[in-house]
Amino acid sequence: MECHIQIFLDNTWVDCAAITVQTLGKNPAIGSAVFEYDLDYAFDAKSQPVSLAYPVDAVRHVLDEWPAFLYDLIPQGNGRKYLLSQLKIADGPSADFPLICAGAFNPIGRIRVREATEYFFQHIDRHDPQGMDQGFTLEDILEKSETFIERMLVHGMLAAGTTGVQGAAPKYLLTKDIRGLWHADGAVPDESAAEHFIVKLPRGKAEADRKLLRNEAAYMRVAKALGIRTYGTVAHHDDMLFVPRFDRIVQFGKVSRLHQESAASIAGVVGFDARPTQFDLLSALRHVVANKTAETIEFLKRDVLNIAMRNTDNHARNTAVQIVEGAIQLTPLFDFAPMYMDPEGISRAARWYHPETGRELTQWADVIQCLNFESDESIAIVKALRDFGAALLELNAHMEAAGVDRDVIEYLQMPIAVQTRQLMELEV
Structure with a gap:
């Protein structure tokens, strides 16, 4: 099995590396893997590593286990459950690689999997894209309006929780555009983006879940007051936590x-x-x-x-x-x-x-x-x-x-x- 890694450099996505894995039994982590940068990319002076453990080189890395950075890309929580149902496969370690190839189309950071991007666009093509660029209001989000849920399902595969960020709590990846309207992340071009957020929902339906999320916003304010490195202002609205993303910087109409x-x-x-x-x-x-x-x-x-x-x-x-x-x-x-x-x-x-x-x-x-x-x-x-x-x-x-x-x-x-x-x- 093989997948191809892309990296975002100079305002565009670039093919940069390939990973081939061989699974043994039910646990793919004990299978071997081969990781190598594309030769053209390896000799490009502007190239950057996909992982700090693998500086850019022209070496064919034969590994006893998967590269550890792959596990940062595997969907977890509700996003994992959603994709498992879409792929019609059982959960377990053997599902990890198919999940990478379907779900790592928009992870946190600056790398993604090309096969997952192709899977995402196939998903989009099965639906009517009409109105996808119109955006929705904060009220649509807080009320979980039909328009909001439908667009998240169609464009972001996010109605059951995002595939692009790990963790057990349901989450949305949202982009606020320069008009103040909200979109599923990736539904609006970078030149129209103003801010990027992870929006977290309670892990369950119990009062303790809502209480925990409400206090997370307060905890972040405490950390900031004590001088811990924080970013932006975490806001709590109607059992939703709006967390500004710090893996993206918007400047002069471009997103880094x-x-x-x-x-x-x-x-x-x-x-x-x-x-x-x-x-x-x-x-x-x-x-x-x-x-x-x-x-x-x-x-x-x-x-x-x-x-x-x-x-x-x-x-x-x-x-x-x-x-x-x-x-x-x-x-x-x-x-x-x-x-x-x-x-x-x-x-x-x-x-x-x-x-x-x-x-x-x-x-x-x-x-x-x-x-x-x-x-x-x-x-x-x-x-x-x-x-x-x-x-x-x-x-x-x-x-x-x-x-x-x-x-x-x-x-x-x-x-x-x-x-x-x-x-x-x-x-x-």
Whole structure:
């Protein structure tokens, strides 16, 4: 089985690489794969990598497993369910490659799969395209009007949840045009686009699902107030969360698509079941980011907040890097919410397991000691974390101002106190 990767460069999509996979049994991850850049692309001075793990070269990479970045492109959640029904195939690892070839037509970032784009246009051709460029209002979205649902189904295959972004919650990828009207992402040309959004819906129909989504908007305001890297303003309207996309930049009538890649891909994690440690992820990230110290501090602060505010959904694809003006850095924070209240019960996935003993470390002093950085860097990191501990003294006030629910604030008092104390007791 083969698929072809395209990348968005100089305002156009370009064929750049091919991947051939051979599956063994029911788990394709144990099958071999061949990854190679197109030769013309490899020798083009303007070429850019599809993954930071695979710099552009003319080498034929014969691999024992799939390239890890492929798993950033596989539809999950409602988008996966929708495509499985369209393809009439059973779920499981053996469905991953067909899902890539049908669903990776508009993923987050700047790469896509050519076969998925062809499948998408075949889907469009089966429907009447009349009125697809007219757009719809915010009221149409909030009311889930018949016009909105129909156009999302026809143009974006999004009525049951987008295929282009991962995660369990139903989502839409929407573009707001220069007239202020909304479209399924890809239904409006780049020169007419003004803003791009991920619109999240509650994961289920329970009150806890709606409460969780409402508080996610407040959590993002808290993170911004504490100096965590964020982007734009996350807005909550009628059980919908409007999240500005930071993988796209609109300037002068053009849309730039930024390289975005998960920490799981950077760390070479194949499949969805593996659980790398926080040490594994941080080590992999430090190998690619431009400013190791600054990004390490950002990574650690985010984990402090995850623990303090009980965002238990910290799997390796909820952390990512992007390339901004040639520099590699952590993306703005995303999927930051009080996931402890999720009805399905989500446990913390990535933990600080000691690299040698395998024992979980729960004290930041022990984590810092195991990181074993050079003295100057360790001092800078400890000072930054101590300052962050002092900032956490104002966390209750920030939560109040951001609109976090009162019962959530009360529930968080103990983990906040523990994290604050640990950070402020760190010794240089």
